[in-house]
Amino acid sequence: MLASVFDLMKLKPTIFxxxxxxxxxxxxxxxxxxxxxxxxxAIRQSASTEDYMLGFAIGMSTPxxxxxxxxxxxFRPYRKKIQENQYANFYHQYAERRFFTGIxxxxxxxxxxxxxxxxxxxxxxxxxxxxxxxxxxxQKGFHVxxxxxxxxxxxxxxxxxxxxxxxxxxxxxxxxxxxxxxVVGVIGRVE
Amino acid sequence: xxxxxxxxxxxxFTLFVSCEEECDGFxxxxxxxxxxxxxxxxxxxxxxxxxxxxxxFRGRMxxxxxxxxxxxxxKSKIYNLEAGHYYSGNAYYHDGIKEILAINGKExxxxxxxxxxxxxxxxxxxxRLAK
Numbered sequence: 001m002l003a004s005v006f007d008l009m010k011l012k013p014t015i016f017x018x019x020x021x022x023x024x025x026x027x028x029x030x031x032x033x034x035x036x037x038x039x040x041x042a043i044r045q046s047a048s049t050e051d052y053m054l055g056f057a058i059g060m061s062t063p064x065x066x067x068x069x070x071x072x073x074x075f076r077p078y079r080k081k082i083q084e085n086q087y088a089n090f091y092h093q094y095a096e097r098r099f100f101t102g103i104x105x106x107x108x109x110x111x112x113x114x115x116x117x118x119x120x121x122x123x124x125x126x127x128x129x130x131x132x133x134x135x136x137x138x139q140k141g142f143h144v145x146x147x148x149x150x151x152x153x154x155x156x157x158x159x160x161x162x163x164x165x166x167x168x169x170x171x172x173x174x175x176x177x178x179x180x181x182x183v184v185g186v187i188g189r190v191e
Numbered sequence: 192x193x194x195x196x197x198x199x200x201x202x203x204f205t206l207f208v209s210c211e212e213e214c215d216g217f218x219x220x221x222x223x224x225x226x227x228x229x230x231x232x233x234x235x236x237x238x239x240x241x242x243x244x245x246x247x248f249r250g251r252m253x254x255x256x257x258x259x260x261x262x263x264x265x266k267s268k269i270y271n272l273e274a275g276h277y278y279s280g281n282a283y284y285h286d287g288i289k290e291i292l293a294i295n296g297k298e299x300x301x302x303x304x305x306x307x308x309x310x311x312x313x314x315x316x317x318x319r320l321a322k
Contacts, residue, residue: 132279
C-alpha cells in the first residue's frame with residue numbers, strides 16, 4: 001500500500017500538490033487570525049542532477065514574517081540506485097528509499113521592495129532509509145541542512161515562493177549540492 | 192412514453208441481473224487461490240552485458256530461497272509468480288573494471304476487484320544498471 005502511494009508521487013502529483021498549496025495560501029489571506037504568532041505550512045522540493053526530494057513543513061512565524069520555526073518531513077518519492085563498494089572491484093547496487101524528519105529555523109530579510117528579499121535556513125534532521133530486496137539498511141543519523149536564497153511574497157505576505165541553494169548530506173553516495181524550491185502559506189494578513 | 196419507460200425498465204433489469212450474475216451468491220465466480228501475478232523484471236542489456244545472470248528469491252535475498260536462476264538476454268522478462276509474497280532480485284553486470292550486483296525487491300500483493308474477488312497484482316522490478 002505504502003509502496004503504491006510512493007509510486008504515485010511522481011511529477012504530475014507534485015505539480016498538483018503545488019497548485020493546491022498556492023490555492024490554499026491564496027485563501028489563507030481571507031482567514032481572520034489575530035494571534036501574535038502566525039501558523040505556516042510549506043511544500044518544498046530539492047533537486048540535483050542526480051536526485052530529487054519532496055517535503056512538508058509546519059510551523060509558526062512572527063507577525064512580521066521575518067522569523068519562522070518549523071517541524072519538517074522530507075522524503076525521496078522513488079527508489080534511487082546507489083552503488084556501494086564491497087571489496088576490490090565488486091559493487092552492490094541498492095535501490096534506496098530515504099526519509100528525513102527534523103526541526104528548523106528560518107530568517108527572512110526583506111529588501112527595499114517589501115515583497116522581495118533573501119532568506120537563510122538551518123534544518124536539523126534525522127535521516128533513515130531502506131533498500132529494496134535486502135535486510136541491509138543505508139546509513140542513518142543526524143545532520144544539519146543549511147539553505148539560503150531569495151524569496152518573493154504575494155497576497156499581503158500570506159504566500160511565499162522561495163528559491164535557493166541547499167546542502168543536503170544524504171549519507172549515501174549522492175551529490176550534496178542542490179537547488180531548493182518551496183511554497184509557503186502563512187495564515188493571517190499583514191495590513 | 193410507455194414504450195420509453197418499458198425500455199428503461201428492461202435495460203435496468205438486464206444491468207441488475209448481469210451484475211448479480213458476476214458478483215453475488217449462487218453465481219459467484221471468485222477463485223479460491225492461490226493467486227498469481229506477473230513480476231516484470233527490467234534489465235540493462237548492452238555490448239558489455241549481452242546476457243545477464245538473474246536470480247529471483249522469495250523473500251529478501253539473505254534468505255536464499257531461490258525461485259528462478261537463469262541467464263536473460265532481453266531488456267524485460269516477465270515471471271508469473273505466486274502473489275502474496277515479497278520477491279527480491281539480483282542481476283550481475285560488468286561496467287568497465289567494475290563488477291556490479293544490482294539488488295531490488297517488490298511485494299507481489301493480492302488485491303480485490305469490484306465483486307470482492309481476490310486476484311494477484313502485477314509489478315515491475317527494476318534491476319537496471321545505474322546510469
